[in-house]
Amino acid sequence: MVRLVAFLVGLFFSGMLLLGLGDTVIKAIQEPEQPTAEHEFHETPLAVSFAHDGPFGKFDRGQLQRGLKVYSEVCAACHSLNLVAFRDFAALGYNEEQVKALAKAWKTEVPSINPETGEAATRPAIPADKIPSPFANEVAARAANNNALPPDLSLITKARADGTAYVYSLLMGYRNQAGYKNAEGKELLKEFPEAATAPGLHFNPWFANLNIAMADPIAGDDQVTYDDGTKATKQQMAKDVSAFLAWTAEPKMENRKSAGWAALGFLIIFTVLAWMSYRTIWADKKH
C-alpha cells in the first residue's frame, strides 16, 4: 500500500515537472529571453590588491589614515559611517590626543540639547561618539540628493559582492556614455538605445544597473592633500578610501587572522596526536 501510494505520488510530481519542463522549453523557444543592457554591459570588479588581502594580510596604517582623510573631506559630505566611533580611530595609529582633536574638528557636530533650555542643539564630537551623520534623517538626505539616499558606508565592503574591489571599481568606473564600448567591442547606445542615462544620473558600468545617482566624487587629482606627502592621484585616493572602508566594515580583521593561525596551529598538533593515538589503539585490530 505504501509503495502503491508512493508510486502514484512520484508519478504525479515527476509528471507535473516534466509537463513544466515542456512548457519552459516551448516558452524559451517562442519568446527567448532578451538580453538586457545590465546583463551585457555590467562589469565585474577591477583587479586591485591591498596590503590586507590574504590570510597573512595586515592593514596599511598609512593607507587607512589617508583613506580617512578622503572619507572626511569627500564622502562624509553625503555618506554616514554610523557604526564607527571616533575612539575606533586609535586602531589607525592615532594617539589619544589626536583622536580627541579629530573628533573636535569634525565638520558635522553631534545632536545634543542646550543644557539650560532643553532646546535641540549640537555640540562638538568627543571620542566616544559615533561619526555624526551628514543629514539629520532620511528625508533630509533624499531632499539634498535628488531623492536618492546615500547609503551608510560602515559595512559597504561586506554588503557588496567582492566589496573592496567593488568600491574601488565604482570610484574609478565613471565613463562617458556616448560611444562607450565594452571589452567585446559592443557599443552600448547602438545595442540598447533605450539605456541612455537619464538626467540626474551618471553612467558607471560597475554599478548594477549602469546608472548611479552619485556624481563622480573624485573628479581629479589632488582633491585632497595627504599629510604624508603621498601624491593624491585619483587612483591613489580611490584605493586608499576603499582600504579604509574595508577597515570600517571589519575593524577586527587582524585579530581574526592572527587568532586563526593560533587555532589552526593548535588543531594541527591536536589532530596529529589524535591520529597517533588512533593508530596505537587500533594497532592490534585489523579493520
Next chain:
Amino acid sequence: MSFPWAQEYKPQGTVSKWVDERLPLPRLVYNAVGAGYPVPRNLNYFWNFGVLAGVALVIQIVTGIILAMHYYASVDGAFNSVEHIMRDVNSGWFIRYAHMNGASFFFIVVYIHIFRGLFYGSYKAPREMIWLLGVTIFLLMMATAFMGYVLPWGQMSFWGAQVITGFFSAIPLVGEPLRQWLLGGFAPDQAALNRFFSLHYLMPFVIAGVIILHVWALHIPGSSNPTGVSVKSEQDTVPFHPYYTAKDGFGLGIFLIFFVAVTFFAPNMLGHPDNYIPANPLSTPAHIVPEWYFLPFYAILKAFTVDFGIPFTGIIIIEAKLMGVLAMFGSILLLFFLPWLDTSPVRSGHYRPLFRKFFWFGLIPCIVLLTYCGGKPPYAQWVILSQIAAAYYFAHFLIILPIVSRIERPLPLPNSITEAVTGKPLETAAA
C-alpha cells in the same frame, strides 16, 4: 539492550559505588559511549559524522547562548546589536562568526551523515526508528536555521522570512490568515522577530532531546556497518571506548581544521552580502536566495511552473505555487517512508550493483544540480535543469527504488564482519 559480551560497568571506589547505586549516570555514559557499547570493528570514516553532528550542535548552543547575552531582538536594534557584537564585545566577532559558520558546518556534517545512511541502508530493519528520529532532527534543524537567519534583521533575513512564510499563503482558504497568525502581522515585523528569537533559542534543546532518543534507539540494535551484515559474535565488535573515541577524536580534529579555516579566513564565504544591509521592507533585493543548505529544496519549489487542472476546461485543481510548496515539503517527508520503499534485504550499497548505479549516477548528480540551480536567477536554462533534476529526485525515491529493490540481484554477502575484514571465516568456537 546490548550484546551479551558487552563489558559491564564496575564502579571503582566508594564514591563511584555510592553514586551508581543512587543515580547510575556514569553507568549510562559507560554503556552509551564508553567501553560498554560494542561497535562493529569495520566502521569507515563515514561513521564519524554522527559524533561530529553532536559536536556541531554543542558549538551552536554554546556560541548561541553567548550571542543571546548581547543580541537585542528589535526591528530597530537587532542589526546594530549584531554589529555591536562584531565590534565592541570582547571576541564577539569570533563568537558570531563561529555561530554563523557553525550552522553551515552543522548542515555539512548532517548531510554527509544522511548520505551515509542512504548509501549503506542504515534506515532498514531493525533501525527504522533511528532513521525516523533522524529525519525529525533534520526538519527541526531546518526550522531552527531559518529562524536564526532572520535574527540579524538584514535584507536577506527580512525577505527570506517574507518568502518562507509566504509558502503558507499558498494553502487554499486558510493560507493567508494562517500566515498572518504565524507572523503576528501582515509582514515580518517586531512580533515575528520576537517569536523567532524565542523559538530559535528553544528549538536546539528540542533537537538535543530528539538526539537522545536517536542515540537511545541506536543502542537497541547497535551500529550498522559498511558491509551491512549483522554482528554475529564478539570478534565482530570492539568496545566504543577506546577504539572509536580515538577514531572520532582524529575525525574531530580534521573537522575542526576545516571549520576553523573557514571561520577565521573566509567567514563570509557561505553568506550573502545583502545580509549586511539592514532590512528594508520597501526595497526588494534583486535575487532572494536562502542559505546554501536550503538551495536544493528552493530549486524544487521553483521547478513547478504549470498548474494542475482539467485540460481544455480552464479548471485549476492545484496551482503551481501550492504544488511547489507541497513538493518541497514532500521531498523531505518522503524520507520518512524510505524504510518501506526500499525493500531489498541487503543493506549496504556495496553489494547492490543496480542500486549503486542509480545512487552515484542519479541521486548524487541530481542533488548537486538542484543545489546549483537553487541559487541561480529564474532564467530558462536553470529552470529546465531544476525540472529535470527534481523529476528525477521524486522518481528516484518513489518509483525507481521500490522497483530496483524488487528486480536487483545483490552480490554475495560476506558471512561475517570479521570475514570481510580479515578474509578468514569467523571461528564460531572462539566466540
